[in-house]
Amino acid sequence: MNRFIHMWAPFRKPYGGLRRGLVCLALLIGVASIGGSAVAQQRPVPKGATVELVDDGFEFTEGPIWYQGTLLFSDIPANTVYQWTPDDGTSVFMKPSGHANGLAIDSSGQLLLAQHDGQVGRRTADGSVTVLANTYGGKRLNSPNDLTVASDGTIYFTDPPYGVDENDRELSFSGVYRLSPNGELTLLTKTFARPNGICLSPNDSTLYVNDSRETRIRAYDVTESGGIENGRQFAAPTDEGAEGSTDGMKVDAQGNLYTTGPGGVWVYSPDGTQQARIAVPKAPTNLAFGGPDRKTLYITARPHVYRVPVNVPGAE
Numbered sequence: 001m002n003r004f005i006h007m008w009a010p011f012r013k014p015y016g017g018l019r020r021g022l023v024c025l026a027l028l029i030g031v032a033s034i035g036g037s038a039v040a041q042q043r044p045v046p047k048g049a050t051v052e053l054v055d056d057g058f059e060f061t062e063g064p065i066w067y068q069g070t071l072l073f074s075d076i077p078a079n080t081v082y083q084w085t086p087d088d089g090t091s092v093f094m095k096p097s098g099h100a101n102g103l104a105i106d107s108s109g110q111l112l113l114a115q116h117d118g119q120v121g122r123r124t125a126d127g128s129v130t131v132l133a134n135t136y137g138g139k140r141l142n143s144p145n146d147l148t149v150a151s152d153g154t155i156y157f158t159d160p161p162y163g164v165d166e167n168d169r170e171l172s173f174s175g176v177y178r179l180s181p182n183g184e185l186t187l188l189t190k191t192f193a194r195p196n197g198i199c200l201s202p203n204d205s206t207l208y209v210n211d212s213r214e215t216r217i218r219a220y221d222v223t224e225s226g227g228i229e230n231g232r233q234f235a236a237p238t239d240e241g242a243e244g245s246t247d248g249m250k251v252d253a254q255g256n257l258y259t260t261g262p263g264g265v266w267v268y269s270p271d272g273t274q275q276a277r278i279a280v281p282k283a284p285t286n287l288a289f290g291g292p293d294r295k296t297l298y299i300t301a302r303p304h305v306y307r308v309p310v311n312v313p314g315a316e
Helices: 002-011
Strands: 052-067 070-075 080-085 089-094 100-105 111-115 119-123 129-133 147-149 155-159 175-179 185-189 195-200 206-211 216-222 228-235 249-251 257-261 264-268 274-279 286-290 296-309
Touching (some): 052 080, 052 111, 111 147, 155 195, 257 286
Antiparallel strands (some): 052 070, 100 111, 119 129, 195 206, 264 274
């Protein structure tokens, strides 16, 4: 517990209930092109769309996921996963959460948690958590941050040292891992300074990984065995003076990549062309598609949760 509070203490504030409200904020949308030709696909974000406040009053929100008709999101220092619906508002879904950060859904529909307390876990029907991975090479993982699941059940996750006191670290590197359906854990790369958000393209052929220290996104081809190759820089969103970095990200059904970045959410086509930029008043931490048609983008941004409509549904 102490190693976590040390890291996140600057973001803590008194928690005095949840306030709901609607605040419309400007949405900045820019369409880019390569070689002078516009990308031939539907505009990902509606022109003139506005960001709406869903709820606030939290400490540090993260890990949103649409799960069984509700929005789930983490509040890391509060050691809580909350659930929200338009009709019922916000309530506690899980506490303690192992200081969960990223959330995902496995191939059987169960909730997965990247827990800052040092493990990747699966929440069972009775509310308990089964440990899927907590060590590599006999040494404790740092602080699992985010995760994504392939169609065959393979889990990919990042493991930076956020929330871990340097003296308590057992692994000297920040890894990106593959956890096979049979439970075999493989280190894919340890070249990142701070690996953070992670997601797969809709056909599982490309793995994207954010580096939050360097504010860049790398892409890898996924091999038949589930490994990665041909690593390259995919994008590096830049806005001097704007707050925020490459943290959480997701893809839509057309393969467009939505990532947090300086000043908001940046949207890229599969070839790396910038398609849009959504301005967010607080530095965003993560995002997820939700709603019955998966055409609402939910954005966590420290004490706030926002949403904005999109044209293209999120990838399943």
